[in-house]
Amino acid sequence: MARIEVKAEVTGKVWKILVPVGARVDADEPVMVVESMKMEIPVISEEGGTVVELRVGEGEAVEDGQVVAIVER
Amino acid sequence: MFHKVMVANRGAVAARVLRALKSLGIRSVAVYSEADAGLPYLALADETCAIGESDPRASYLNADRLLEVLRESGADGVHPGYGFLSENASFAERVMASGAGFIGPSPRWIAAMGHKTRARDLMAMHGMPMGKSSALLDEDEARTLAEAAGVGYPVLVKPAGGGGGIGMLPARNGEELLKAVAQARSLAQRSFGNAELYLERLVERPRHVEFQVLADRHGNVRHLFERDCSVQRRHQKVIEEAGAPRIPRAQLAETAATITGILAKLGYDVIGTVETLYDPAAGGFGFLEMNTRLQVEHAVTEEVTGIDLVASQVRLAWGERLDAVLPPEIAMNGHAVEARVYAEDPVRFFPSPGLLSTLELPQGEGIRVETGYAQGCRVTPFYDPMIAKVIARGATRSEAIARLDAALEATLVQGVKSNIPFVRQVLASPEFQAGDVHTGLGAEVLARAKAAALATA
Numbered sequence: 001m002a003r004i005e006v007k008a009e010v011t012g013k014v015w016k017i018l019v020p021v022g023a024r025v026d027a028d029e030p031v032m033v034v035e036s037m038k039m040e041i042p043v044i045s046e047e048g049g050t051v052v053e054l055r056v057g058e059g060e061a062v063e064d065g066q067v068v069a070i071v072e073r
Numbered sequence: 074m075f076h077k078v079m080v081a082n083r084g085a086v087a088a089r090v091l092r093a094l095k096s097l098g099i100r101s102v103a104v105y106s107e108a109d110a111g112l113p114y115l116a117l118a119d120e121t122c123a124i125g126e127s128d129p130r131a132s133y134l135n136a137d138r139l140l141e142v143l144r145e146s147g148a149d150g151v152h153p154g155y156g157f158l159s160e161n162a163s164f165a166e167r168v169m170a171s172g173a174g175f176i177g178p179s180p181r182w183i184a185a186m187g188h189k190t191r192a193r194d195l196m197a198m199h200g201m202p203m204g205k206s207s208a209l210l211d212e213d214e215a216r217t218l219a220e221a222a223g224v225g226y227p228v229l230v231k232p233a234g235g236g237g238g239i240g241m242l243p244a245r246n247g248e249e250l251l252k253a254v255a256q257a258r259s260l261a262q263r264s265f266g267n268a269e270l271y272l273e274r275l276v277e278r279p280r281h282v283e284f285q286v287l288a289d290r291h292g293n294v295r296h297l298f299e300r301d302c303s304v305q306r307r308h309q310k311v312i313e314e315a316g317a318p319r320i321p322r323a324q325l326a327e328t329a330a331t332i333t334g335i336l337a338k339l340g341y342d343v344i345g346t347v348e349t350l351y352d353p354a355a356g357g358f359g360f361l362e363m364n365t366r367l368q369v370e371h372a373v374t375e376e377v378t379g380i381d382l383v384a385s386q387v388r389l390a391w392g393e394r395l396d397a398v399l400p401p402e403i404a405m406n407g408h409a410v411e412a413r414v415y416a417e418d419p420v421r422f423f424p425s426p427g428l429l430s431t432l433e434l435p436q437g438e439g440i441r442v443e444t445g446y447a448q449g450c451r452v453t454p455f456y457d458p459m460i461a462k463v464i465a466r467g468a469t470r471s472e473a474i475a476r477l478d479a480a481l482e483a484t485l486v487q488g489v490k491s492n493i494p495f496v497r498q499v500l501a502s503p504e505f506q507a508g509d510v511h512t513g514l515g516a517e518v519l520a521r522a523k524a525a526a527l528a529t530a
Contacts, residue, residue: 011426012454013128037416037424037458039307 003052006045006069008062012036017058019051031069034062049073074391075099075150075174080118081139082154083109084445085459086369090152091117093383102146104139106132108453114445120146127455133157136164143173152176152387156457159366160187176390178288178343178365186345186363190233190271196347196360199335202328204350204359207272209233210254217254218247220272227275230257234267241308243275278511280351281305282317282325282358284332285374287344287385289395294337296329297378298405300370303510304499306422311492311515312499313370314410315377318470318508320351328358344386353511369413369462372441376409376466408470410477412496414484415458419495420519426454430488435480439466439473442480452489460486470508474500498522 015035019025030042031051045051053070056062077100080087087103091114094101103118108127115121122142125132132138134157143151151168153159153176162184165175177183186192190209197203207220207228221228221244230253232240240260242253254270262268280303288294301317302310317325332347346368348361371382380399388398416425432448444461446452452460463480467473478500481493495515499505502518 010423010454012424036454037426037456039424039458041423 001072002047002049004045004047004049004071004073005067006031006043006071008034008043008066008068009064010034010036010041011064012041012062014056014058014060014062014068015040017054021051021054024048024050025071031071032056043068045069045071047071047073075387077102077119077146077148078150078152078176078387079104079139079143079146079148079173080152080154081133082152082157082159083133083456084112084114085443085462086154086156086445088114088117088445089443090154090383093381093387094152096381097384097387099150099387102142102148104133104142106455108451108455112445112450113447122146127453129157129455136161136167139164140167140171143168143171148173150174150176150387150390152383153366155366155368160364162187174390176343176387177367178341178345182341182345183365186365188233189231189362190269192363193360195339196335196363199338200331201335201347201360202331202349202358204276204352205274210270210272214251217250221247221250224272224274227277228272229275230254230270231273232257232261232265232267233269233271234261234265239265239308240270276350276352276359278353278513279303280317280320280353280511281310281348281361282320282351283346283348283364283368284329285346285371285382286333286336286341287382287389287395287399288336288342289389289398290342290392291394292337292340293395294333294341295395295399295403296333297374297380297382297403299325299329300373301510302370303512304505304515305512306492306495306515310370310413311415311496312410312412312505313373314408314470314473315373316405316408317351318510324356324358343389344382369459370411372443372462372464373409373411376441376464377405377407378403379406407466407468408473409464409466410470410473411462411464412477412481412500413459413492414461414463414481414486414496415492416452416460416486416489417458417492418490419492420523422492424454424458425490426452426458427489428452429460429486431485432460432487433483433485434461435463435483437476437480437483439476440464440480441466460489460491471506474506495519 049071079102158164165180244250304312465477
């Protein structure tokens with residue numbers, strides 16, 4: 001099983017988790033939405049699989065490049 | 074006149090208002106969140122007050138805290154700036170109930186124009202030209218499809234309570250429409266707490282032209298011409314100019330006169346901007362919405378008219394008459410173009426917060442710069458991405474554009490990414506140079522730049 005790191009592309013705050021742990025995400029689908037500078041930016045999983053770990057919760061701050069979720073395929 | 078005014082805003086907006094208050098001899102109170110402690114605008118105020126945490130909901134949008142500061146500071150007026158609580162009727166009412174003056178229109182106007190379909194109905198009833206639109210949609214799919222058929226495809230799904238382009242989705246047929254309505258409804262509910270939607274006829278390659286008005290509390294209204302704000306990215310304005318190129322002046326004057334006539338009849342007061350979509354194919358204006366506040370792009374109007382809009386707004390809010398505030402004749406003198414310099418990736422338009430390790434801003438003939446930052450400041454992710462506005466004025470449109478481009482070339486932003494390369498690409502495009510602007514121009518210029526980069530890679 002391959003473990004894929006999903007990274008935030010902007011510094012901001014997690015606005016909404018869209019896919020909970022245990023649920024399936026498709027390739028190029030957003031896992032969560034980060035709010036930054038009044039914009040909502042999706043955090044995309046580049047590959048499809050099951051979300052096995054969320055490293056941040058709603059309302060938490062994230063940095064550009066930070067791993068926010070792990071997807072297993 | 075007001076003796077002390079609290080500015081319920083931050084950064085470049087607060088700096089602009091604080092300077093106007095100083096010019097009128099009015100004392101000022103600036104407020105700041107944790108993230109903004111130490112920003113340069115605070116030095117322009119007579120008093121400053123911390124209002125809370127960095128998240129705007131805990132500070133600049135916290136009406137309770139702002140009203141507490143208002144009371145404690147002894148200020149007798151509140152300037153809301155633009156954004157945050159500037160179009161919040163309940164905040165304006167609470168300010169007035171406290172005995173202070175709200176520097177903006179009466180709360181009833183903020184509420185009336187805040188509801189997009191009611192505002193359309195009101196303006197249409199008094200003779201404002203309208204694009205085709207539907208009634209509010211309900212949950213019934215058949216009725217939604219019938220409304221769309223009445224408007225005619227392509228249509229644009231729009232939230233009734235929203236703004237800033239959020240939840241606006243195009244649809245070219247029934248299938249697309251039902252999907253767009255479901256998406257927009259959920260987004261509108263989450264973003265504005267109001268899921269009401271309506272449809273507008275989608276204008277192809279439209280232009281966003283808005284008309285600046287000033288009004289007193291005695292029934293008098295005047296316009297200060299128009300601005301073209303067609304160049305946008307993600308429905309947010311990037312380049313604005315006064316006047317609007319390639320639209321006959323007589324037609325612009327006629328529309329401006331219609332607007333002032335309606336607003337005078339309605340008894341509108343203090344300041345506002347009527348936003349329209351101009352359809353180049355049909356050659357007509359259609360009402361979009363009215364903003365009941367000062368706007369970011371007011372500077373281009375100031376540059377071509379010589380009128381200080383913020384000082385005028387303060388005097389009108391105090392109750393002065395329009396003929397005392399404005400000269401009897403106002404002409405449009407030359408042309409002005411403004412670029413918003415944003416902290417964002419110039420290709421994907423993602424935000425780029427960070428430390429401004431270098432910030433060198435331009436100077437020169439016909440150049441005006443407004444910023445809330447200085448070198449060494451941190452651009453935080455909590456607020457909008459604007460670092461500065463760079464405004465250029467010239468005797469002609471081409472002179473103003475050339476000056477703006479030279480000014481942007483001389484602007485140095487390091488530590489965060491900026492949209493300057495994108496703005497300069499748009500300025501240099503043959504369409505912009507020719508005045509052939511429309512709301513899709515930014516995307517077209519970007520697509521061409523990407524294609525050119527791929528071809529040379």
